Amino acid sequence: MLATAQTASVKGQLTDSNGEAVMFANVLLYSKADSSLAKAEATNEAGIFKMQGIPAGSYFLKSTYVGLGNLFVEDVTLQEGGEADLGVLKFTSDAVELAEATVTASRAMVEIKPDRTVFNVQGTINSTGSDAIELLRKAPGVTIDNNENINVLGRSGVLLYVDGKRLPLNGEELSNYLKNLPADQIDRIEIVTNPGAKYEAEGNAGIIDIRMKRDENQGANGTVGGSASQGRFGNYNLNASGNYRNGFMNTFGSLGGGQGKGFNEMAFNSNQNGLTLDEYNYNIHRWNYMNFRVGTDFFIGDNHTIGFLVSGGGSNGGSDGTNEIAIAAQEMPEAIDSVLNATTIADRINRRGTYNINYRFDNKDGRTLNIDADYGDYDNENMRLQNNTYYDASGETILTALDTRFNTPTDIDIYSFKVDYEDKLFGGTLGLGTKLGRVASDNTFLVFDIDNGEETRNDQTSNTFEYLENVYAGYFNYARNLGEKWSFSAGLRAEQTDATGMLEAFDEDKEEDPVELNYLSWFPSAGLTWQAAPKHTLSLNYGRRINRPDYNVLNPFNNQLSQLSYEKGNPFLRPEIVNNIELGYTLAYRYNFKLSYSLTTDQITRLIGPDETDPRASFISWDNLAEQTIIGFNVSAPVQFTQWWNAYFNAGANYLDNQADYGEGAIVDVQAFSYNIYQQHTFNLFKGLKGEISGWYSGPGVWGGVFEYDPSWSLNIGLQKRFFNDALNVRLTANDLFYETGWSGTSSFNGLVSSGRGNWDSRRVALSLSYNFGNQNIKSRRRSTGIEAESNRVGGGDGQ
Numbered sequence: 001m002l003a004t005a006q007t008a009s010v011k012g013q014l015t016d017s018n019g020e021a022v023m024f025a026n027v028l029l030y031s032k033a034d035s036s037l038a039k040a041e042a043t044n045e046a047g048i049f050k051m052q053g054i055p056a057g058s059y060f061l062k063s064t065y066v067g068l069g070n071l072f073v074e075d076v077t078l079q080e081g082g083e084a085d086l087g088v089l090k091f092t093s094d095a096v097e098l099a100e101a102t103v104t105a106s107r108a109m110v111e112i113k114p115d116r117t118v119f120n121v122q123g124t125i126n127s128t129g130s131d132a133i134e135l136l137r138k139a140p141g142v143t144i145d146n147n148e149n150i151n152v153l154g155r156s157g158v159l160l161y162v163d164g165k166r167l168p169l170n171g172e173e174l175s176n177y178l179k180n181l182p183a184d185q186i187d188r189i190e191i192v193t194n195p196g197a198k199y200e201a202e203g204n205a206g207i208i209d210i211r212m213k214r215d216e217n218q219g220a221n222g223t224v225g226g227s228a229s230q231g232r233f234g235n236y237n238l239n240a241s242g243n244y245r246n247g248f249m250n251t252f253g254s255l256g257g258g259q260g261k262g263f264n265e266m267a268f269n270s271n272q273n274g275l276t277l278d279e280y281n282y283n284i285h286r287w288n289y290m291n292f293r294v295g296t297d298f299f300i301g302d303n304h305t306i307g308f309l310v311s312g313g314g315s316n317g318g319s320d321g322t323n324e325i326a327i328a329a330q331e332m333p334e335a336i337d338s339v340l341n342a343t344t345i346a347d348r349i350n351r352r353g354t355y356n357i358n359y360r361f362d363n364k365d366g367r368t369l370n371i372d373a374d375y376g377d378y379d380n381e382n383m384r385l386q387n388n389t390y391y392d393a394s395g396e397t398i399l400t401a402l403d404t405r406f407n408t409p410t411d412i413d414i415y416s417f418k419v420d421y422e423d424k425l426f427g428g429t430l431g432l433g434t435k436l437g438r439v440a441s442d443n444t445f446l447v448f449d450i451d452n453g454e455e456t457r458n459d460q461t462s463n464t465f466e467y468l469e470n471v472y473a474g475y476f477n478y479a480r481n482l483g484e485k486w487s488f489s490a491g492l493r494a495e496q497t498d499a500t501g502m503l504e505a506f507d508e509d510k511e512e513d514p515v516e517l518n519y520l521s522w523f524p525s526a527g528l529t530w531q532a533a534p535k536h537t538l539s540l541n542y543g544r545r546i547n548r549p550d551y552n553v554l555n556p557f558n559n560q561l562s563q564l565s566y567e568k569g570n571p572f573l574r575p576e577i578v579n580n581i582e583l584g585y586t587l588a589y590r591y592n593f594k595l596s597y598s599l600t601t602d603q604i605t606r607l608i609g610p611d612e613t614d615p616r617a618s619f620i621s622w623d624n625l626a627e628q629t630i631i632g633f634n635v636s637a638p639v640q641f642t643q644w645w646n647a648y649f650n651a652g653a654n655y656l657d658n659q660a661d662y663g664e665g666a667i668v669d670v671q672a673f674s675y676n677i678y679q680q681h682t683f684n685l686f687k688g689l690k691g692e693i694s695g696w697y698s699g700p701g702v703w704g705g706v707f708e709y710d711p712s713w714s715l716n717i718g719l720q721k722r723f724f725n726d727a728l729n730v731r732l733t734a735n736d737l738f739y740e741t742g743w744s745g746t747s748s749f750n751g752l753v754s755s756g757r758g759n760w761d762s763r764r765v766a767l768s769l770s771y772n773f774g775n776q777n778i779k780s781r782r783r784s785t786g787i788e789a790e791s792n793r794v795g796g797g798d799g800q
Contacts, residue, residue: 027061288317434475437472593634
């Protein structure tokens with residue numbers, strides 16, 4: 001005869017302080033014996049929850065909901081075969097206290113916080129096998145253009161951080177770094193669209209902070225994993241992370257590496273100076289990489305923490321590219337005059353290391369002091385060998401041939417020291433702080449002409465460019481409640497910028513005067529929040545920000561992409577200034593709406609125009625737009641259709657107006673309406689299997705100053721299954737099923753009219769496995785609640 005185990009159940013209903021049902025709140029049941037999670041559930045539309053199949057025993061219950069205080073039931077005793085009815089449980093209306101302990105079974109894919117949007121990577125199955133830049137394409141309000149520039153709410157000029165530390169990389173160096181950062185190592189992405197005075201003023205579109213995975217459990221814990229993906233080429237990565245935590249210290253670390261290949265192709269048809277140029281580019285990228293992080297926090301009593309964090313890594317890769325341009329008269333484009341074939345072989349080695357020491361004091365009563373000192377070293381070696389061969393119309397007879405080698409290393413050192421202090425004052429919180437920052441960049445640009453195997457340095461096009469930037473900042477911020485329904489914050493940040501760009505040409509006739517930038521800027525910020533009703537919150541925020549030109553766009557020398565395509569910087573660029581206003585509305589603590597307005601003066605933008613000397617050639621250059629205006633709207637909404645079907649929707653729209661007049665007919669007058677939609681559907685299937693369907697659609701819009709792009713979209717599917725008491729996680733995904741992620745569009749500027757299209761290795765199938773070991777269910781009682789608190793932890797930084 002078989003014996004059947006008797007289990008118990010527990011039920012109840014959750015309401016807010018006004019007695020209204022709280023829908024879709026997290027309800028968690030823990031064993032009193034070891035604090036392990038026994039059961040997790042969510043309330044339905046009536047605020048009711050029911051947990052079944054629970055072994056008899058003693059438990060405690062906890063429920064959390066954004067905007068409400070945590071709810072605890074300290075003693076829940078379950079008898080075999082019985083049901084405990086907890087009745088009506090009422091939340092308080094207090095805001096969540098960031099200093100208290102929390103334990104969560106899982107996180108929503110997207111969390112809307114008072115000052116940021118949090119995209120939890122583990123909340124989406126389809127992150128498997130992708131990298132950081134592909135992950136950003138899925139983040140709410142974020143778009144990536146055809147040159148892999150990052151935009152937020154339609155605005156360019158995003159400042160990128162990793163674990164609260166600024167990345168001093170731009171352009172191709174930044175995109176290569178993000179491509180070598182696997183999604184499997186990322187915990188979440190925090191998007192701050194309108195930072196306050198505490199944060200660094202750089203970055204017109206705000207701050208994106210990529211937070212790496214880090215375990216918070218007691219004892220020894222760890223995760224090992226890896227993924228493999230296959231598109232036109234195969235990629236794979238392996239990674240491991242772990243920590244040891246007790247009452248005195250927390251030591252943590254991670255190690256990862258991988259290799260792979262990818263491609264991108266582009267085609268352009270351009271008309272300029274009476275000529276038609278039909279261009280095709282195809283590049284294969286190859287890479288292998290390794291990265292690591294290691295750090296320790298020492299808890300000295302209840303109030304003091306001292307820690308250090310070291311991270312680093314490197315990559316070794318390159319690319320093989322082909323560029324073919326057919327040249328003809330514009331009135332007879334079918335009669336080809338000549339063909340340029342340019343092949344480029346590039347090799348790159350990148351090395352980086354960052355070092356942080358930190359101290360934090362917290363008296364647990366509103367007074368905190370944070371001190372951080374950081375140093376980062378980024379070395380990049382770039383070697384290119386390029387052959388430019390002109391053929392006649394038949395493509396068989398060589399007209400001219402030129403071989404050129406480029407050696408363009410860069411060395412970037414970044415130093416910072418900052419102090420943040422907060423304390424209670426007049427019923428609110430006063431924040432004071434200062435930061436000293438220094439960026440030193442050494443850039444060498446050597447060009448060698450090759451004739452019969454002999455190399456000769458071309459002093460007409462070779463140079464070195466040193467860029468030194470010092471920023472001295474101080475700020476204050478004050479926030480407090482005005483009665484039960486109103487609260488405000490206001491702050492002011494001052495930044496003194498002293499920057500010098502020094503060009504040293506090998507030909508004395510090419511020498512340029514140093515670029516001097518010395519100015520003091522003020523950045524006010526303010527916010528007002530109104531709790532109109534328990535489920536209705538309105539907020540209004542204002543901020544002024546800056547985007548300074550960096551060494552990549554200041555160097556005036558030509559960088560040859562092919563014999564008919566060049567790019568050059570502009571040493572006379574001015575910093576761009578933006579004023580942002582955002583009006584937000586939150587309904588039922590879940591549905592979020594944001595209306596934004598931004599006005600940018602001296603917008604730094606990328607322009608493509610004809611060369612002044614060669615009628616066949618074009619130049620990529622940088623200049624200041626007179627003005628850019630963007631009006632945007634964004635809405636995000638989690639929806640639970642059934643107990644087994646959850647969804648998340650995010651939609652945004654913006655209107656853009658670019659204006660500039662550079663004289664002699666070079667005018668920018670572009671208006672565009674664009675929109676984008678992201679949605680994800682998660683299904684709890686049979687026997688613990690979870691499925692996911694996600695996708696995005698991006699409507700037409702404008703990249704840079706004048707490139708008007710067409711719609712694009714992507715559809716992804718994924719499956720997830722856990723084994724061995726959830727220790728082993730297996731994911732299988734397929735991304736961009738219909739291969740519609742590519743781009744196309746047109747541009748017109750200063751006599752150059754061009755249309756183009758492009759795509760890359762976005763359609764991929766990926767398999768990922770990860771295994772957790774150690775005390776995964778015993779959470780530390782020292783750690784802070786939520787995303788904002790962790791961003792203030794020692795060594796974590798705050799983006800200041």
